[in-house]
Amino acid sequence: MEVTYRDALRQALIDAMNEDPTIFVMGEEVGRYGGAYGVTKGLLEMFGENRVVDTPISEPGIIGAAVGAAMTGSRPVAELMYVDFAGLTMDQVANQAAKSRYMFGGQIGVPMVLRTQGGTGRSGAAQHSQSLEAWFTHVPGLRVVMPATVNDAYHLLRMALKCPDPVIFIEHKGLYVKKGEMDVAKPDGNWGKSVIRRVGNDLTIVTYSRMVHESLAAAGILAQNGIEAEVIDIRTLNPLDDETVFASVTKTGRAMVVSEAVMTGGFAAELSARISERCFDYLEEPVVRVAGEDIPIPVSPGLERGAVPTPQLIAETGLWLVKRVAPSWAA
Amino acid sequence: MEVTYRDALRQALIDAMNEDPTIFVMGEEVGRYGGAYGVTKGLLEMFGENRVVDTPISEPGIIGAAVGAAMTGSRPVAELMYVDFAGLTMDQVANQAAKSRYMFGGQIGVPMVLRTQGGTGRSGAAQHSQSLEAWFTHVPGLRVVMPATVNDAYHLLRMALKCPDPVIFIEHKGLYVKKGEMDVAKPDGNWGKSVIRRVGNDLTIVTYSRMVHESLAAAGILAQNGIEAEVIDIRTLNPLDDETVFASVTKTGRAMVVSEAVMTGGFAAELSARISERCFDYLEEPVVRVAGEDIPIPVSPGLERGAVPTPQLIAETGLWLVKRVAPSWAA
Amino acid sequence: MTVGDNRLLLELYHTMRRIRTFEERVNELFVRGQTAGSMLHMSIGEEGVTGVCKAMEPGDSFTTHHRGHGIFIARGADPKRMMSEIAGKEDGYCAGKGGSMHIADMGLGHLGANAIVGGGIPHVVGAGMSYRNRKLPHISVAFFGDGAAQQGILYEAMNMAALWKLPVVFCCINNQYGMGTRIDRAAANTNLHERAIAFGLNGVTIDGGDVEEVHEAAERIATAARNGKPGFMALTCYRFFGHARLDKSPYRDEEEEAKGRKKDALANARTKLITHRTSSANELDTLDDAVNIEMNAAVEHAIAAATPPADSIFRDVYAEDEPRPRPVRDHLSMILSEAR
Amino acid sequence: MTVGDNRLLLELYHTMRRIRTFEERVNELFVRGQTAGSMLHMSIGEEGVTGVCKAMEPGDSFTTHHRGHGIFIARGADPKRMMSEIAGKEDGYCAGKGGSMHIADMGLGHLGANAIVGGGIPHVVGAGMSYRNRKLPHISVAFFGDGAAQQGILYEAMNMAALWKLPVVFCCINNQYGMGTRIDRAAANTNLHERAIAFGLNGVTIDGGDVEEVHEAAERIATAARNGKPGFMALTCYRFFGHARLDKSPYRDEEEEAKGRKKDALANARTKLITHRTSSANELDTLDDAVNIEMNAAVEHAIAAATPPADSIFRDVYAEDEPRPRPVRDHLSMILSEAR
Ligand SMILES: Cc1ncc(C[n+]2csc(CCOP(=O)(O)OP(=O)(O)O)c2C)c(N)n1
Ligand SMILES: Cc1ncc(C[n+]2csc(CCOP(=O)(O)OP(=O)(O)O)c2C)c(N)n1
Ligand SMILES: [Mg+2]
Numbered sequence A, B: 001m002e003v004t005y006r007d008a009l010r011q012a013l014i015d016a017m018n019e020d021p022t023i024f025v026m027g028e029e030v031g032r033y034g035g036a037y038g039v040t041k042g043l044l045e046m047f048g049e050n051r052v053v054d055t056p057i058s059e060p061g062i063i064g065a066a067v068g069a070a071m072t073g074s075r076p077v078a079e080l081m082y083v084d085f086a087g088l089t090m091d092q093v094a095n096q097a098a099k100s101r102y103m104f105g106g107q108i109g110v111p112m113v114l115r116t117q118g119g120t121g122r123s124g125a126a127q128h129s130q131s132l133e134a135w136f137t138h139v140p141g142l143r144v145v146m147p148a149t150v151n152d153a154y155h156l157l158r159m160a161l162k163c164p165d166p167v168i169f170i171e172h173k174g175l176y177v178k179k180g181e182m183d184v185a186k187p188d189g190n191w192g193k194s195v196i197r198r199v200g201n202d203l204t205i206v207t208y209s210r211m212v213h214e215s216l217a218a219a220g221i222l223a224q225n226g227i228e229a230e231v232i233d234i235r236t237l238n239p240l241d242d243e244t245v246f247a248s249v250t251k252t253g254r255a256m257v258v259s260e261a262v263m264t265g266g267f268a269a270e271l272s273a274r275i276s277e278r279c280f281d282y283l284e285e286p287v288v289r290v291a292g293e294d295i296p297i298p299v300s301p302g303l304e305r306g307a308v309p310t311p312q313l314i315a316e317t318g319l320w321l322v323k324r325v326a327p328s329w330a331a
Numbered sequence C, D: 001m002t003v004g005d006n007r008l009l010l011e012l013y014h015t016m017r018r019i020r021t022f023e024e025r026v027n028e029l030f031v032r033g034q035t036a037g038s039m040l041h042m043s044i045g046e047e048g049v050t051g052v053c054k055a056m057e058p059g060d061s062f063t064t065h066h067r068g069h070g071i072f073i074a075r076g077a078d079p080k081r082m083m084s085e086i087a088g089k090e091d092g093y094c095a096g097k098g099g100s101m102h103i104a105d106m107g108l109g110h111l112g113a114n115a116i117v118g119g120g121i122p123h124v125v126g127a128g129m130s131y132r133n134r135k136l137p138h139i140s141v142a143f144f145g146d147g148a149a150q151q152g153i154l155y156e157a158m159n160m161a162a163l164w165k166l167p168v169v170f171c172c173i174n175n176q177y178g179m180g181t182r183i184d185r186a187a188a189n190t191n192l193h194e195r196a197i198a199f200g201l202n203g204v205t206i207d208g209g210d211v212e213e214v215h216e217a218a219e220r221i222a223t224a225a226r227n228g229k230p231g232f233m234a235l236t237c238y239r240f241f242g243h244a245r246l247d248k249s250p251y252r253d254e255e256e257e258a259k260g261r262k263k264d265a266l267a268n269a270r271t272k273l274i275t276h277r278t279s280s281a282n283e284l285d286t287l288d289d290a291v292n293i294e295m296n297a298a299v300e301h302a303i304a305a306a307t308p309p310a311d312s313i314f315r316d317v318y319a320e321d322e323p324r325p326r327p328v329r330d331h332l333s334m335i336l337s338e339a340r
């Protein structure tokens, strides 16, 4: 069925809530407003005020409440309107949700899902456009999921809602209106498995979230230049399936990691490091990263576009990497 | 002069405050108590209540106040008692302190120093033992400094107090009582420059903070096995001097990054990725990371020691890397 | 001010009209597809805050929230540079980097608009510390909404301000809504000033529809703050339109909106000037026309203004002569340039 | 309880004695070098909180702070397993992973001690939501100190609890200090209950030196909470000793300490039992001796207990049958094993 990424997420919440009475949604504007990006529209009418809870603007308290609810038999879905607000909640996320099972010797888990969204594309400026997954992937005890496709939006959220541990579920504001096939009976892949979105023998592009689509577009450009790129969607940054990546790089001998987050200290660095560690004998060129510039996101649309990778940049880098064709900026 | 790391920090604050009247220190227990680890002892008597400010336990408010003070002509030193509490302050650090100059088009800077400390060694358990520098190094607009030596404790803090931008200054709780030479006239190196702590031709060990000492101890063990390791102390993670690292790896052909932080998504991944990117043609072995385990820190002393790198682990890895001698755990 | 003082009310009216018209023009700028994005928050209905801004002195500083256009205008902003910033242009207040939600002007004491609800509140505490330490006579005022009053950082900031007797004022513009959430669905006790009093500050709730009343209260609160007793004031008003440009407020009904929009400090001031003071309708119309011309010019200015150069994105991350971030392309060049 | 009820006060006395003696033994454990670290926070002087714990029912849950030994004992903890955890041993409540600051027992409704000041406060809001949604009769109580009352998250939590009418109680153990900072140097208005009232909760301040008074107040507050009116109670007491094991409290003088230690719920209960009730000194001494034996046994148990196995560090990061983190050594093996 052709639906939008937004609708797929909404359907996942509806199906999960019908199936599991312990699930409830809480967050700013999730009820009457239907969610800042419309993902929870209609849920309040369907499930009532106890299961669709509009909260005050109190991010630390919201996530803290979700932790407590998760420790007492509920499975809360706490919505953080923008991942940019994570800075207000990192204590509850990293010191409470992530560590409770461990600190308490395995007595209890914190089965909650923190739903949020990030990325550029709407001139949201420096505090409404970030990609902060790296803060979470550095915290043992969390799972981190970033769906790129409509089908993954549905299935990964359903799977997250069965996970016994806290899941940081990061959507992309630029994908909500994207249409695609949703098959509730058939996930793109299992939880914790990377998916090959395009097969190719010349170059491996490793990416996730919106950049999967930019990378596929770039792969199209590369194909016109006689380069077949294999595009791998990581999907779940934790648990991470890097074996699929290693197998591909072992085959292609060339790897590019693409991410919208600022380059320095991003998850792209972890992926790059792992590929170099494990595929050392097979690499014909260094693993390169095409990522966001090391800057805050500016508001002016033109500047904003210049702050993150484009299909053009990915393609030019690929051409250079595989065919030694100097890119526009180096020519 | 032989002093402790703690005294060097204290002297830096005193000298800077005497020189620059706009500097004031604020934080929990920095005054009457003298600082949880004694770094600010005596300052209240010296500089009075307006310049040594005991605060309520309100981390977000403390950092937020420091931001406002820095924007109005003061140069605050805000002490965050443990870097583990950073989660409460990341919004003020990453969205306010780090981005103000940029968002406001360069109108104003936020010249503040956030002094904090991290690391294991005192059975502080999961919420008092972390190494969270990676959260900060992923935020454009911040500078991140982690002194390993007594002389750096003094000089890097003095330099941080002249920096026009926000500096995250992370000390290590295990180093406060460490003694060493402090020469107020002679820094170990400039701001933004890595320092070679030990010269060697067989292997490059890149590290920072307490792990510099563990790495030097490991280098001693390696030397007894005929391996001369070059140990590089990064000192300032931002601004990062990676050229010094590349020069060394180009010479040795082998690189190991050592860090106390949990491995996945740590700054060690950034260093590893950069070395593989820039020294590809010179590497005889993959760049390896010896870092903290991907777990919260347990309280039991024995378990805590097992969660972070030891000289033994670093040395065994070095032996394997250079001489292909299988380590104890693989033998 | 002495009751019946025409000059002051006329001045406040003029400022409020400039705010109202400015916001209407921002709307026009959006409709003409010239704004940087759609995260534009109109302050129409909140013009009464002008009374607070009027009670501030040169040298005083302030922080605002995402709905801060009006406050900034009342503190002396140049509509042209504001409009340019909202359009993401090079000659805007922030060189096209900040936009509507991050306008600032250190020259006018504007320490910055903030897109993090509550994010700018603690900054005034630090400003107050700077003034105290340097023995300056200034106060610093934090402007924010009723929704922000549910952020814990407000209470940390108020406690510190009261504890240290800082020259600080917390001004809550209670427009009854945080996006689609009415205040009574966000707070159990909606008398927000009672919270401030419990934290040891002066606390009042004022009718935001009467700019003179707002101004009088602000004078009292500001004077006390200057003398070391920080204060909190909530201005009761109504958000006339949607939360941001694209919100049509489906969550509230016509009737409530009609009633809410009666709380109109601008309209009330006009009536008062004509009926109880010495101004004539013509006089005010002439003034309004001048404002129209001023704001139309601001729109045309912004549209004509140049967009910022592409490479400006690497500027201002750090101080001018500090090491700049390395562009990804340069990084790639260093890796791939040498032939293999 | 009816005034003059010997049974209840005797029971409270017994619990308070167990707390006092337990803490003294923790101290001994430290002196004997058997504790996991020195971040040990004694609750001596705070035994009056027993009155709150007594007002709780089976099935009720609670979160505590870093100084929570006493609270947990009053809620039924096994001193042996507590002492083992404090020693970092395998049979401790948290298998030697949490220690003194992170003891928990889901069986007894202890949702966890927290080393983040204020960190456990919002958890009771979520617990209250669970109980409401599942129509369970329980309440959830957050225990924390006066210093934590300066954390904004407390106000976010109280506002949510009041807004949603949750069965939640916030219990502030006001021992006058946050480390070296006396409450009047941390809060402008030290009548903390006034803040709670301003947020729409029931709020009271009680003399923590009179356990019966505490118990009566707690019964009222808890009953109201069970019926949807959350409450806040501050127990006035005094931290008898240093902040943590290594702190000698140089920041306060003998005189103040002597005065403060007069607020001793345990001693007061004993006097009351003997002078106004039917207990004899001998009777109480016998009881005390039994407690001594119990707690000495706990110490010896902890010292004899096994330390956790080294590889247990990789357990409990995630649920049992979920993928575990890969040990660094295994990671290195995968990289370096194949010969080059
Ligand atoms: C920390 C944070 N949480 C949520 C948001 C999303 N958001 C933007 S404005 C707003 C409503 C704010 O309400 P209020 O404080 O009353 O200001 P108003 O919009 O009414 O002027 C929300 C929830 C945000 N920008 N920052
Ligand atoms: C968020 C946070 N800030 C600071 C600390 C350091 N710290 C531990 S206990 C404490 C004092 C807490 O005072 P209070 O809440 O009154 O509890 P008490 O120690 O008096 O029982 C401080 C500052 C911490 N553990 N967590
Ligand atoms: Mg509002």
Ligand SMILES: [Mg+2]
Pocket: D145, D146, D147, D173, D174, D175, D176, D177, D178, D179
């Ligand atoms: Mg206390």
